[in-house]
Each structure stands twice: as structure tokens, then as C-alpha cells.
Amino acid sequence: MIDKILEQIDRHQTFLVTTHVRPDGDAIGSVLAMGEVLEQKGKEAELYCQDELLEWQKTLPGAEKLKSKFPDNVEKFQVAIILDCGELNRTGKEDSKIETIPILINIDHHLTGKPFTELRMADTRVSSTSELLFDLFSAFDITWTSSICTNLYVGIFTDTGSFRFSNTNERCLEIASYLAKHGVSPSEVAEKIYNTCKPNRLNLLHEVLGTLELDSANTIAHITATREMFQKTGTTSRDTEDFINFPRAIKGIKIAIFFREEENRVINVSFRSVGKINVAKLAGIFGGGGHYNAAACRFKNNKIGVVKQEVLRAANDFLHQKQ
Numbered sequence: 354m355i356d357k358i359l360e361q362i363d364r365h366q367t368f369l370v371t372t373h374v375r376p377d378g379d380a381i382g383s384v385l386a387m388g389e390v391l392e393q394k395g396k397e398a399e400l401y402c403q404d405e406l407l408e409w410q411k412t413l414p415g416a417e418k419l420k421s422k423f424p425d426n427v428e429k430f431q432v433a434i435i436l437d438c439g440e441l442n443r444t445g446k447e448d449s450k451i452e453t454i455p456i457l458i459n460i461d462h463h464l465t466g467k468p469f470t471e472l473r474m475a476d477t478r479v480s481s482t483s484e485l486l487f488d489l490f491s492a493f494d495i496t497w498t499s500s501i502c503t504n505l506y507v508g509i510f511t512d513t514g515s516f517r518f519s520n521t522n523e524r525c526l527e528i529a530s531y532l533a534k535h536g537v538s539p540s541e542v543a544e545k546i547y548n549t550c551k552p553n554r555l556n557l558l559h560e561v562l563g564t565l566e567l568d569s570a571n572t573i574a575h576i577t578a579t580r581e582m583f584q585k586t587g588t589t590s591r592d593t594e595d596f597i598n599f600p601r602a603i604k605g606i607k608i609a610i611f612f613r614e615e616e617n618r619v620i621n622v623s624f625r626s627v628g629k630i631n632v633a634k635l636a637g638i639f640g641g642g643g644h645y646n647a648a649a650c651r652f653k654n655n656k657i658g659v660v661k662q663e664v665l666r667a668a669n670d671f672l673h674q675k676q
């Protein structure tokens with residue numbers, strides 16, 4: 354597949370590079386790295402993601418090239434490269450325009466998703482989309498600049514939870530080592546991601562942690578963020594990144610769940626699991642998906658109390674039937 358994708362890149366000139374809504378480090382890192390590689394190969398690339406970047410993401414090399422406004426004339430693009438995103442509608446409100454671009458290339462590592470193109474490099478065993486791009490770029494004989502390396506490193510670093518999750522393995526550490534050798538400063542990246550938060554984000558965390566509840570066996574833990582909390586602390590739902598790792602950190606926990614009230618009466622539910630519990634399947638019951646140990650789903654026009662009840666019951670059944 355690498356050869357087929359490189360052939361298409363070689364053969365064409367104008368590219369749109371995009372990723373999923375509410376982009377994480379892997380989504381942004383891979384889009385920025387891909388953009389620079391295309392530029393290095395003399396191509397024209399426009400980078401698009403509908404949602405605004407987090408403050409630390411804005412400081413990644415090349416981040417100013419990523420636009421949240423969709424390019425005016427979609428007809429000019431010969432190829433769209435969709436990264437870290439297994440379904441076209443996860444790119445957001447412009448998915449139907451992206452679909453009209455003649456050649457679609459998809460590079461992703463999520464478990465779920467309906468394949469939307471034959472040019473698809475998808476491997477659920479790798480740590481991140483950035484790791485797949487490392488393999489692609491290695492075959493493309495690129496010049497490894499410190500900016501490309503930093504963006505790929507950010508993707509691997511964030512998707513492995515700073516090399517803590519079960520997708521951390523010899524291979525991704527090897528790649529991280531190669532990237533460090535080519536200009537990445539691991540401590541600077543970590544500092545940028547973890548130690549640049551504003552005080553109001555901690556106020557929000559305080560509110561959210563106050564909602565912690567566990568089931569009687571201490572195997573399912575959940576927390577909740579409401580619209581009221583965002584208003585009170587002057588934050589947005591993007592400020593909740595990584596909050597789910599707190600209930601996940603409780604000893605003996607099997608499933609951690611984070612309920613979050615978005616704008617427009619949407620309720621987002623994130624799941625994390627420990628060990629052999631496939632939460633992508635649990636999220637799938639409600640039309641969501643993701644990875645084996647990290648997944649999410651969304652509810653539209655629903656009350657948070659109702660959603661919580663329904664999801665907690667399903668999580669409980671899931672845990673006891675499957676184990």
C-alpha cells in the first residue's frame with residue numbers, strides 16, 4: 354500500500370490534508386508533518402481542520418498553515434489525504450465536499466470506521482498515525498527536518514499517553530529515538546503539552562473531579578462536565594483533554610467514563626479501559642468507536658441524566674458479560 358500511495362503523491366500536484374474534528378496531538382502532528390513533506394516534494398498542499406487548535410498545538414512547527422476555514426474552490430484539489438480519521442464524516446461539516454475530491458488517501462489506526470477509499474493505510478497495531486507516516490516518509494526518501502520530526506514525535510508521544518499506554522512498544526520507542534536523534538527535544542515537547550495550562554482549566558478540573566462516582570465493586574468510575582461548569586470557570590469543552598485519565602488511574606478500575614455536555618445539546622461520552630476490555634465495542638453500541646482501550650460516542654438532543662443511566666447500565670452489562 355505504501356508504494357501505491359507514494360505513486361499517487363508523485364503523480365499529482367494539489368493536495369488537501371485534513372483530519373478529525375477536535376484534533377488531538379496525533380491528528381495535528383500528522384497533518385503538519387504531511388504538509389511539510391508535500392512541500393518538500395514540490396507539491397501544493399492546503400491543511401484544513403474545522404476546529405480550532407489547542408493553545409499548545411498552535412505552537413507546533415508549521416501550525417500557522419493549518420486553516421479552520423475550508424478552502425474556497427475544492428475543485429482545485431486532485432488528492433485529499435485524510436489522517437488519523439477512519440470515517441469521512443469525522444472530518445466534520447465539510448465531509449461532502451472532501452468526498453468530491455477525485456483521489457482520497459486514508460492513513461489511520463482506529464479500530465472502527467467504514468473504509469471510504471481503496472488507498473488506505475490502516476493498521477490498528479501501531480501506536481499512532483504518526484508512526485504510519487514515519488514508515489511512509491522513510492519509503493519516500495525525505496529530508497528529516499527537526500520540524501517534521503517534532504510533529505511526528507508529538508503524535509506518538511500523545512497517542513501513547515507519554516509512552517505509558519499498552520500501545521507503547523519497542524517499535525515506537527525506536528522511532529522516537531530516531532526522531533530525537535534528528536532534532537526533537539523530548540523535554541521541550543513534554544513541557545509544551547503538559548505545563549502550559551491556564552488556571553481556569555484547573556478550576557474546571559476541580560469541578561469535574563467533584564462529580565467522581567464509582568460502582569459498588571469499584572470497577573467502573575465516571576466523571577461529568579456540564580455546561581454550567583464551563584460557564585462558571587470560563588472554559589470550553591476542549592479544556593477537558595486528558596481529564597479521563599484521573600478516573601482511569603484508580604487502582605482496580607476496569608472502565609473509566611467521562612460524560613461531557615457540549616454546545617447544541619450534544620453529550621459526548623469517552624471511555625478508557627484497562628486490559629482486555631474492548632471499549633470500541635462498548636462505544637459501538639451507541640454508534641461510536643475508537644481504539645481497543647480508548648473510545649467515544651455522542652448523543653444528540655438528550656438529557657445528560659438519561660444518557661448517564663443508559664451508558665452506565667450498558668457498561669455494567671458489557672463488563673460482566675464479556676469478562
Ligand SMILES: [Mn+2]
Binds near residue numbers: 379437481
Ligand atoms: Mn491517533
